[in-house]
Amino acid sequence: MKSIFAFLTVAVFLVSCNPAPKSSKSSKGALTGNAAEKVYVAPGEYDEYYAFISGGFSGQLAVYGLPSGRLFRVIPVFSQDPEKGYGYNEETKPMLNTSHGFIPWGDSHHPDISQTNGELDGRWIFINENNTPRIARISLETFETEEIIEIPNSAGNHSSSFVTENSEYVVAGTRFSVPIPQRDIPISEYKGNFKASLSFLKINPDSGNMNIAFQIRMPGFDYDLSHPGRGKSHGWFFFTTYNTEEAHSLLEVNASQNDKDFVAAVNWKKIEEYVAAGKGHKENVKYAHNTWDDDTHTATSKMENEVWVVNPEDVPGAIYFLPTPKSPHGIDVDPSGEYIVASGKLAAAMTVHSFTKMQKAIEDKAFDGEAYGIPILKFDAVNYGTLEQPGLGPLHTEFDTRGNAYTTFFISSEVVKWNVKDLKVIDRHPVYYSVGHLMIPGGNSRKPFDKYMVAMNKITKDRYLPTGPEVCQSAQLFDISGDKMELLLDFPTIGEPHYAAGIPASILMDKSKKIYKLEDNKHPDAVKTEADTKVVRKGNEVHIYMSMIRSHFSPDNIEGVKVGDKVFFHITNLEQDYDVPHGFAMIGANTAEMLIMPGRTATSVWEPKEVGVWPFYCTDFCSALHQEMQGYVRVSAKGASTPIKYTLDDEIPGTEE
Numbered sequence: 245m246k247s248i249f250a251f252l253t254v255a256v257f258l259v260s261c262n263p264a265p266k267s268s269k270s271s272k273g274a275l276t277g278n279a280a281e282k283v284y285v286a287p288g289e290y291d292e293y294y295a296f297i298s299g300g301f302s303g304q305l306a307v308y309g310l311p312s313g314r315l316f317r318v319i320p321v322f323s324q325d326p327e328k329g330y331g332y333n334e335e336t337k338p339m340l341n342t343s344h345g346f347i348p349w350g351d352s353h354h355p356d357i358s359q360t361n362g363e364l365d366g367r368w369i370f371i372n373e374n375n376t377p378r379i380a381r382i383s384l385e386t387f388e389t390e391e392i393i394e395i396p397n398s399a400g401n402h403s404s405s406f407v408t409e410n411s412e413y414v415v416a417g418t419r420f421s422v423p424i425p426q427r428d429i430p431i432s433e434y435k436g437n438f439k440a441s442l443s444f445l446k447i448n449p450d451s452g453n454m455n456i457a458f459q460i461r462m463p464g465f466d467y468d469l470s471h472p473g474r475g476k477s478h479g480w481f482f483f484t485t486y487n488t489e490e491a492h493s494l495l496e497v498n499a500s501q502n503d504k505d506f507v508a509a510v511n512w513k514k515i516e517e518y519v520a521a522g523k524g525h526k527e528n529v530k531y532a533h534n535t536w537d538d539d540t541h542t543a544t545s546k547m548e549n550e551v552w553v554v555n556p557e558d559v560p561g562a563i564y565f566l567p568t569p570k571s572p573h574g575i576d577v578d579p580s581g582e583y584i585v586a587s588g589k590l591a592a593a594m595t596v597h598s599f600t601k602m603q604k605a606i607e608d609k610a611f612d613g614e615a616y617g618i619p620i621l622k623f624d625a626v627n628y629g630t631l632e633q634p635g636l637g638p639l640h641t642e643f644d645t646r647g648n649a650y651t652t653f654f655i656s657s658e659v660v661k662w663n664v665k666d667l668k669v670i671d672r673h674p675v676y677y678s679v680g681h682l683m684i685p686g687g688n689s690r691k692p693f694d695k696y697m698v699a700m701n702k703i704t705k706d707r708y709l710p711t712g713p714e715v716c717q718s719a720q721l722f723d724i725s726g727d728k729m730e731l732l733l734d735f736p737t738i739g740e741p742h743y744a745a746g747i748p749a750s751i752l753m754d755k756s757k758k759i760y761k762l763e764d765n766k767h768p769d770a771v772k773t774e775a776d777t778k779v780v781r782k783g784n785e786v787h788i789y790m791s792m793i794r795s796h797f798s799p800d801n802i803e804g805v806k807v808g809d810k811v812f813f814h815i816t817n818l819e820q821d822y823d824v825p826h827g828f829a830m831i832g833a834n835t836a837e838m839l840i841m842p843g844r845t846a847t848s849v850w851e852p853k854e855v856g857v858w859p860f861y862c863t864d865f866c867s868a869l870h871q872e873m874q875g876y877v878r879v880s881a882k883g884a885s886t887p888i889k890y891t892l893d894d895e896i897p898g899t900e901e
């Protein structure tokens with residue numbers, strides 16, 4: 245009953261406030277049969293697309309199939325993940341190191357897939373962390389996080405992590421301005437003293453490794469979202485700003501004063517040349533740069549201590565402000581690179597700027613003053629037009645290949661399809677409810693795959709079975725191949741789904757990694773055969789070099805460990821078959837289990853507190869004899885003389901026969 249009521253409320257709202265086009269297939273009955281067929285992926289069949297949906301405050305990135313909405317995997321990125329041992333085993337702990345020390349959690353926001361010539365190449369996916377500013381790079385062969393770099397001189401890393409069309413750069417931008425460098429000053433002295441940073445991270449085209457090429461020191465506004473130019477506007481990057489008022493308290497009022505805030509247009513090619521000429525200045529900072537080595541299966545964390553900084557006023561012609569109503573959130577550039585669409589949260593209309601007009605305005609010096617040395621272009625000189633009264637609270641826009649834009653409206657809970665060139669609404673569809681981002685696979689590239697669109701909703705109220713005070717957040721799948729958007733499916737998501745990136749399965753599935761070759765395993769503590777397994781005491785450290793294969797550990801009986809020892813289990817999975825990980829768990833270990841992939845080595849630390857004989861076992865149901873995959877460690881008293889002894893079937897491993 246409640247759901248019908250809510251549905252009617254939305255429908256009534258739409259009719260009364262948006263009289264123009266009639267809502268498509270607004271009855272649920274029309275939706276059922278046809279929609280079910282469209283999302284049904286028969287048992288044993290594959291989905292057509294991968295969707296990588298950010299986990300928001302879970303700190304992770306979840307992988308779904310489209311059109312089924314089935315969840316395949318949660319890739320641990322910024323948070324510890326006991327399911328996989330990420331951030332718990334010794335090899336992955338350094339991935340979560342920062343200048344603030346080890347941080348077990350992050351707030352992940354905007355995934356973006358690497359591109360070549362403006363098309364998705366499916367090599368890596370990048371995602372930003374908002375709270376302790378970081379950007380991560382994830383391999384789309386292994387679906388593992390390979391690199392995390394912290395962003396210094398930054399706070400609230402929100403306008404991230406979008407890539408340029410040849411993956412030259414991945415970009416990070418400050419949401420919160422802060423004193424730079426950080427210092428002890430009254431908050432009331434915000435104006436003029438707090439600054440922002442836009443950071444350009446160079447991507448190594450072969451390895452994918454990131455390094456901060458330069459930071460641009462910007463006025464103390466809030467930089468909300470960003471988008472690269474493409475095609476004709478390749479070489480530019482666009483950022484929305486709000487709080488151009490530079491308020492420091494009660495921003496909901498004080499940062500909503502100006503009729504127009506700015507879109508910052510950054511000519512990064514110009515700044516790149518400036519930096520290449522040795523110009524700009526070095527600043528001392530401290531930030532962690534964590535890299536995963538796929539040969540040793542081990543992460544290292546390095547503390548970096550300088551960054552190259554550029555002041556906009558020193559590089560004339562590199563940065564302009566485009567006046568844009570009002571507190572714009574999303575900024576999106578259409579596949580042609582011409583139209584720059586800004587979603588003014590508090591504006592009555594959608595603002596579309598023209599890249600061609602912007603260039604002309606720059607040439608004509610059509611300025612309307614400046615802010616902190618950055619020229620402000622005249623609104624009329626850059627504006628292509630506005631889409632009047634499309635809905636309430638626009639947030640984000642994606643594009644298809646047919647000249648259409650799809651914009652989410654948070655307050656009126658709908659997605660509106662409109663033609664960018666004509667500035668005319670074509671269709672609108674309610675979403676349930678309060679939609680944030682939306683995603684069309686490849687929607688950030690020059691070549692969107694415009695069959696499906698996913699809307700990500702902040703509130704779901706009555707859409708799912710109640711589960712206590714918190715109802716799951718969710719995504720909704722639409723078919724956008726026709727003139728009208730058709731709602732196909734609701735599916736729950738992990739954490740808060742901020743944004744997503746989608747890619748045809750055909751680009752990724754054949755190169756997905758199946759095993760790690762044992763002969764390529766360069767982990768210093770790896771064992772390649774059972775005969776290599778051993779236990780070595782080094783002072784109060786006991787190092788157990790252990791193997792696992794269906795369905796036993798070697799060794800599986802270990803004696804001579806004492807209370808007060810620090811026990812390192814260095815465990816290698818000797819399997820060389822696809823989809824045969826083994827797990828490892830030790831009773832009382834103050835850490836997670838470990839899930840070890842075929843051919844890999846991982847290390848778990850255990851500090852036994854009590855005398856006794858303590859079992860360990862495999863956590864992953866690996867064979868019919870999985871339950872037999874277990875062993876014991878005998879722990880003697882501190883100071884006892886029990887010698888180190890390790891056996892498998894009562895023999896030293898490798899010595900039987």
Ligand code: CUA
Nearest residue numbers: 862864866870
């Ligand atoms: Cu190995 Cu279960």
